[in-house]
Amino acid sequence: MSLSQAVLNQDRLALSRLLTRIENDSAEGRAALDELFPHTGNAHLIGITGAPGTGKSTLVNQLALYYRKAEKRVAIVAVDPSSPFTGGAVLGDRVRMRDLSGDKNVFIRSMASRGSLGGLAQTTAAVVQVFDAAGFDVILIETVGAGQAEVDIAKLAHTTLVVEAPGLGDDIQAIKAGILEIADVLVVNKADRPGVENTERALKGMLELAHPAKRVFQHHGQQMVVEASETPEAESPIWIPVVKRTVAKDGTGIDELGEAIEKHLAFLRTGGEWAARERAQLQSTFDALIRETLFKRFLDDLSAEGYQELISKMVERSLSPWSAVQSLLNGSEE
Amino acid sequence: MSLSQAVLNQDRLALSRLLTRIENDSAEGRAALDELFPHTGNAHLIGITGAPGTGKSTLVNQLALYYRKAEKRVAIVAVDPSSPFTGGAVLGDRVRMRDLSGDKNVFIRSMASRGSLGGLAQTTAAVVQVFDAAGFDVILIETVGAGQAEVDIAKLAHTTLVVEAPGLGDDIQAIKAGILEIADVLVVNKADRPGVENTERALKGMLELAHPAKRVFQHHGQQMVVEASETPEAESPIWIPVVKRTVAKDGTGIDELGEAIEKHLAFLRTGGEWAARERAQLQSTFDALIRETLFKRFLDDLSAEGYQELISKMVERSLSPWSAVQSLLNGSEE
Numbered sequence: 001m002s003l004s005q006a007v008l009n010q011d012r013l014a015l016s017r018l019l020t021r022i023e024n025d026s027a028e029g030r031a032a033l034d035e036l037f038p039h040t041g042n043a044h045l046i047g048i049t050g051a052p053g054t055g056k057s058t059l060v061n062q063l064a065l066y067y068r069k070a071e072k073r074v075a076i077v078a079v080d081p082s083s084p085f086t087g088g089a090v091l092g093d094r095v096r097m098r099d100l101s102g103d104k105n106v107f108i109r110s111m112a113s114r115g116s117l118g119g120l121a122q123t124t125a126a127v128v129q130v131f132d133a134a135g136f137d138v139i140l141i142e143t144v145g146a147g148q149a150e151v152d153i154a155k156l157a158h159t160t161l162v163v164e165a166p167g168l169g170d171d172i173q174a175i176k177a178g179i180l181e182i183a184d185v186l187v188v189n190k191a192d193r194p195g196v197e198n199t200e201r202a203l204k205g206m207l208e209l210a211h212p213a214k215r216v217f218q219h220h221g222q223q224m225v226v227e228a229s230e231t232p233e234a235e236s237p238i239w240i241p242v243v244k245r246t247v248a249k250d251g252t253g254i255d256e257l258g259e260a261i262e263k264h265l266a267f268l269r270t271g272g273e274w275a276a277r278e279r280a281q282l283q284s285t286f287d288a289l290i291r292e293t294l295f296k297r298f299l300d301d302l303s304a305e306g307y308q309e310l311i312s313k314m315v316e317r318s319l320s321p322w323s324a325v326q327s328l329l330n331g332s333e334e
Numbered sequence: 335m336s337l338s339q340a341v342l343n344q345d346r347l348a349l350s351r352l353l354t355r356i357e358n359d360s361a362e363g364r365a366a367l368d369e370l371f372p373h374t375g376n377a378h379l380i381g382i383t384g385a386p387g388t389g390k391s392t393l394v395n396q397l398a399l400y401y402r403k404a405e406k407r408v409a410i411v412a413v414d415p416s417s418p419f420t421g422g423a424v425l426g427d428r429v430r431m432r433d434l435s436g437d438k439n440v441f442i443r444s445m446a447s448r449g450s451l452g453g454l455a456q457t458t459a460a461v462v463q464v465f466d467a468a469g470f471d472v473i474l475i476e477t478v479g480a481g482q483a484e485v486d487i488a489k490l491a492h493t494t495l496v497v498e499a500p501g502l503g504d505d506i507q508a509i510k511a512g513i514l515e516i517a518d519v520l521v522v523n524k525a526d527r528p529g530v531e532n533t534e535r536a537l538k539g540m541l542e543l544a545h546p547a548k549r550v551f552q553h554h555g556q557q558m559v560v561e562a563s564e565t566p567e568a569e570s571p572i573w574i575p576v577v578k579r580t581v582a583k584d585g586t587g588i589d590e591l592g593e594a595i596e597k598h599l600a601f602l603r604t605g606g607e608w609a610a611r612e613r614a615q616l617q618s619t620f621d622a623l624i625r626e627t628l629f630k631r632f633l634d635d636l637s638a639e640g641y642q643e644l645i646s647k648m649v650e651r652s653l654s655p656w657s658a659v660q661s662l663l664n665g666s667e668e
Contacts, residue, residue: 030656037654275649282648286655287629293659294628295621314616315609320371321620322364325627 004035007134022126036133043132047157049143054165055189058248060142066258067138073105075131078142079124121152122288154182159264163187166195183241184264191245203243239267338369341468356460370467377466381491383477388499389523392582394476400592401472407439409465412476455486456622488516493598497521500529517575518598525579537577573601
């Protein structure tokens, strides 16, 4: 039986092997991805991001339990792009709850950055596709931090949670200004700590800044907003991010958070957003593959010596990078 | 007179115009870059990065004054990649010191992220080349945060400063683990604050982690280390990052910091590192241009409808992104 067939049959060992091959970007991994592709498109992808110290991992564990109670199969992908140089997965496995271990309907995979972060987002996308094809209903994608890598990985998700906690200081919230704009649900975790009201107020204030010009109205029984500034899509209702309090360590607020996520899923399904996000996601996978393949072919056509000679001419300032590109590409294609 | 000629003649208005054209990625901007390229390769590029609240901007201003005292022409490029969605430069101009304004040998440019962060690193590289060609001796590249975007921008620099401050909390330092490894000089700014010893100790501890296996010896009168683990380059001396304390708001420690930066420059020049970094930098500019040009040509060859049809087939799961790439690229090139 092929590896991809074994994965479709929910063989955990085959799944684990395939994930490793994909992380190593092997030809066999790519072939399997190709075979699995027709079986994808069903899972609900939930991204969870936030700074260290917000209790993200515990929250992710609790969400996994929440979905297990509803008989869903759950995969957790824990990604740590914060240290591009050292490698080694620092998130996840060691702190996972006993309630999840041994459950055959839960699969946890930790991933660390290897080399380029663009590569990490692509590998994460491929790993998520495998889980999707393997029949996991919910895929929780956990990332650390608030940089562009997290934004790229969050773009994979249908629903994005940004986790905050009281008492982490204003600086972290300043860093977050960008990532807040991708949040569908904001979570104030560790809500039993002092300062929870301040954190919640700050988040709501930043949401106001992020969504400045809007009109709020009721649509299919949900509160909806419309951006006042954009003309063509002005009538399409959009989601207002909600703020939820949790205490992940004892499970407080998890059911309410789960319900908010389910509401967002319903919104995506009803409003056509699900299809739009899926299309954008496939487009970005395709574009990245095209770029990478074209560049590899270019390097294959040029000898290593030829390439180094070009660079040497640039170092001497006798050839500019722009001129080199023009003459090379015109020479090879015309 | 052409725009690039006016820039070579140190015309500030022409410089400002060209920078705008480059930020807008116009054809005229690209042509000017090409003309200016032979005049580049002379400036010392100094990257300064660190979390919000560390007093980076004030430190950058003080460094500019330090170099002005030595009669150097100084450019400041302030880049804010932390908010990829909102646009608008938040760093810099408004907080710049009166001592710098009106000085014709200082030029300050703020840049905010527009769309892709890969693009921001590329645009910053182009802006820096213009300053280099325009005869600025020192270019201070200031970025906020500690994500991959900062790492990419730091790769432009010959010398990278990472700025910390006491009392910003452990979380921020945890985020920094990756970026510390690119630091040539670590600065503990706001060193008049309580907790400065702790911050310095933490940084030195992290440096130990980042450079685990090393042997220290004297080389050309400087303290040098050799990585014990790597065999081929085992004998090439490398730089040990130094930690310096400053109080930027009153200028304390700036001369010592400036001397440390000059020592690093001397190290780069003597040891062949300058040439290696320049080569790596030109190579990465060239690679990025090649990737972008190949992809643009690919899109030009394919009609917009053809592209959307392909994506629709992927959405229907009747064509995988991998198969699409294979058939398209084999069809068009073989």
